[in-house]
Amino acid sequence: MTTPTTLVERDQAHWLHPLHHPSAHQTPLIFESGHGIWLRTVDGKEYIDGLAGLWNVLVGHGNTELADAAQQQMSTLAYASSYVGASNLPALELADRLAGWAYPSLNTTFFTSGGAESNESAFKTVRYYWRRLGKPDKVKVISRQHGYHGITLAAMSATGMSAYWPMFEPRVPNFLHIPAPYPFRFPAGQLRDGETVGLAAARLLEEAILREGPETVGAFIAEPVQGAGGVIVPPDDYFPRIREICDQYDVLFIADEVITGFGRTGEWFALNRWGVQPDIMSFAKGVTSGYLPLGGIQISDAIREVIMSAPSGERWMHAYTYSGHPTCCAVANKNLDLLLRLDVAANAKTQGRRLLAGLQGLQAEFEIIGDARGLGLMAAIEFADPQTKQPAQIGEKVRQACMQRGLYTRLIGSDILAFAPPLIMTSEEIDLMLQIVGEAVAAVARDTSR
Ligand SMILES: Cc1ncc(COP(=O)(O)O)c(C=O)c1O
Secondary structure (H helix, E strand, C coil): CCCCCCHHHHHHHHCCCCCCCHHHHCCCCCEEEEEECEEEECCCCEEEECCHHHHCCCCCECCHHHHHHHHHHHHHHCCCCCCCCCCCHHHHHHHHHHCCCCCCCEEEEEEECCHHHHHHHHHHHHHHHHHHCCCCCCCEEEEECCCCCCCCHHHHHHCCCHHHCHHHCCCCCCEEEECCCCCCCCCHHHCCCCCCHHHHHHHHHHHHHHHHCHHHEEEEEECCCECCCCCECCCCCHHHHHHHHHHHCCCEEEEECCCCCCCCCCCCCHHHHHCCCCCEEEECHHHHCCCCCCEEEEEEHHHHHHHHCCCHHHCCCCCCCCCCCHHHHHHHHHHHHHHHHCCHHHHHHHHHHHHHHHHHHHHHHCCCEEEEEEECCEEEEEEECCCCCCECCCHHHHHHHHHHCCEECEEECCCEEEECCCCCCCHHHHHHHHHHHHHHHHHHHHHHHC
């Protein structure tokens, strides 16, 4: 092996990246700095960060208030254990601030370092809860196709995107998937007379619970808007019916708000749009705007009571070294100040409408866009024949064309281009993004019609 010299060679020689395959890492962008919605590479190129990092950099890049908060906490007390019997000021302040904010019945937080750890904590808490209530067989977790819940073993097993599974089989038993409320691709054969997609997709949950036996089903987990699986926005009648079904069969409802939490959809927490409260909520990403790793679960008062009233031999024996990390929590506290001061949820609502209207305009203009969808500042266009829904297989070309014009974003599968920029986007910045997407689609459409 020759000694690697360039940055790319050094990276390729020694770094195994997430979702690694060398074919996809021949010419990586090496990011060096960021400011607001912009990212800059070592060779001086600038890109709009169309996915806000990985859906998480809510306040944009280069925020010195967050950097100062980290610096201050690190020089005061960078780390301390938070195992039972110990606590620290930033974490207890954060738990206090989060209490009841997302949903009135969620007043208790356990901290993790990210989304998969949060969902692992949720799954274990579900088992714990039912075991304490004398129902130890309620261990099955139902999730949806196209759902993404992280890729530790149990979270990967809940994830409903089969591309993540094959080389890591067998999956953890007792995780099942049902179809998603995906209006563009919901199979017509699944609809009963007069039934809406939302109610049909919810009925599939009820049928799955009955098929498995309610005495074996512990929880249902869902992202309010499916993100990594394709930005799938459920119809308005879906989640209210899901809540009823969970209540009817004693199934806990876990909301995975790792992407949707903290303003992304135009609500501070997404299920409020439908007036629905979960029993457990997972969060991560936006809680620190991605400046430091932090996540967590919030549990309902009922679950809390079961934990608090346990005899010591049945304690909730779950823990992470970095749970309640003082520096991460200090950054989160400052980030919450910023999110509230900038009122990013309201901005996501306003700018999200502008983004969606623009994408729908492009759909009307270009035949190859089969669907344009979004809620708040998470949106996508899907390249497919509008009638047959056959994928157009041009997503990568459009993504490249966007990159050439200064927009960096992510392709989902072969044909879904996702947009989830920082929540500080202005109207002018949305328009610039739309202009780039329009030019990129036009260029690819011209090429493919030749
Ligand atoms: C909805 C959802 N849940 C969980 C995760 C996993 O989070 P992490 O990558 O921090 O483990 C993600 C990551 O994208 C996500 O989008």
